[in-house]
Amino acid sequence: MDKKLPQTPVESDAEASPSGLLERTLAVLELLAVHAHGLPLYEVADHLRIPRSATHRILNSLVEHGYVRQERQLGAYLLTAKLTSLAFTFLAASGITDFAQPILDRLAHQSGELVRLAMIDGRELIWVAKSQGSPFGLRYDPDMGQVGRLSCSASGHAWLSCLPEEEAIALVETQGYGARRDFGPRAPETRTALLKYLRVARKRGFAVTVQTYTPWMNACAAPVRSIATGEVTGTVVIAGPNVRLTEARMLELGSLLMEAARELSMAVSASPGLSARRESDRSSFFAGPGEA
Structure with missing residues (x-):
């Protein structure tokens, strides 16, 4: 179900209200993107x-x-699949x-769970590819193209x-902490709580989360890096139901996860549509030559 819209004051707010045709159009698209109905x-x-x-x-x-x-005359407005089509056309052209x-596919088969690739775009992580390794039973399979909440x-x-x-912390505070009422019951909601997760992940080499993003769902993820610069360009994640993908199971899968991350790092570097990316431009995986 769609999340309930927050109440907004009747009076205008110059700082909150988008101005300019392009900004307003993008704001409309982004709003409709989170209201599937x-x-x-x-x-x-x-x-x-x-x-x-x-x-x-x-x-x-x-x-x-x-x-x-528009569903019908005077009915609700919905996004079509055109934006999704454009995004996947770009990904196909990039070669990634x-x-x-x-x-x-191999990691999904080895783990028996959903595997997803997320790439960095500016200050956001966007899931761009996936493979489902669970042929039956409980399956976790969210929509592609979503922006991930960094904090949880x-x-x-x-x-x-x-x-x-x-x-x-600056990136998280710009996006906002994911509240437990909206995400998982163990989502870190403070700087101190988040840093505990990050320090453990840094020491281990990959992140493990238990019911932080979605109730009853767990995940582990490793960074994908640029071979040329060493900068993180994305992540690869294994996700599944917590009754099957337990914390112990995720730790067992760690070596396979990190090996896949290393191979993906080489794959990203070999991608023909992305090989021209400037070394000085580290703000976005998607940036091509001459782009900011």
């Missing part, structure tokens, strides 16, 4: 604090270009899925553990 026009407008007339024009334009559809998929995901911990602690 769609939102009516007035909720989009009120949540983003955009005039309803302007919201209507933006939504109409997005409908005309195929990025949004061709190089990474066999490695993910194994992928986030694997990345943050490779950064100076102050830089790691």
Whole structure:
């Protein structure tokens, strides 16, 4: 189910309200992305604090270009699959899925669980590829293309553990801590609690989380690095139900996980669409030549 929209004040807030057509359009897309069942026009407008007339024009334009559809006249607006199609077209063109998929498939088969690859884009981790290793029974298989919450995901911990602690905390505080009521019952909600996780992950070489991201689900993740610079460019994660993927089981899988991470590091470096990435540009896995 969609998460309940927070209450917003009636009066305008110049700092919170997006301004400019592009910024408003992106804000609409990002809002609809987290509401899979769609939102009516007035909720989009009120949540983003955009005039309803302007919201209507933006939504109409997005409908005309195929990025949004309306269920029925005066009904909710929903995202179409066009953005997803663009994203996967890019990934296919970059070559990363061709190089990474066999490695993910092997690790999924070895572990019997879901394996996912997340790549760093600026200050975020985005899941871009996966392989399901559980042929039956309980399966954990969330949507692709989501942005991971750094404070409580194994992928986030694997990345943050490779950064100076102050830089790691700054990234988390920019995104916000994942509250236990919204994520898992053991999600770290404070700087002190998070640093305990990161220090253990740093010492071990990979992160292990137990019901921090989703109730009854566990995960372990290792960093994927650029061969040229040593910078972390992404993470590989094994995730599954806690009744099967126990903490002891995750520790057993650690060597296979880290070996897959090393192979993925080489695969990323060999990816033809990404090989031209400038060494000086470490802000994004997706940045190509000349991009910021």
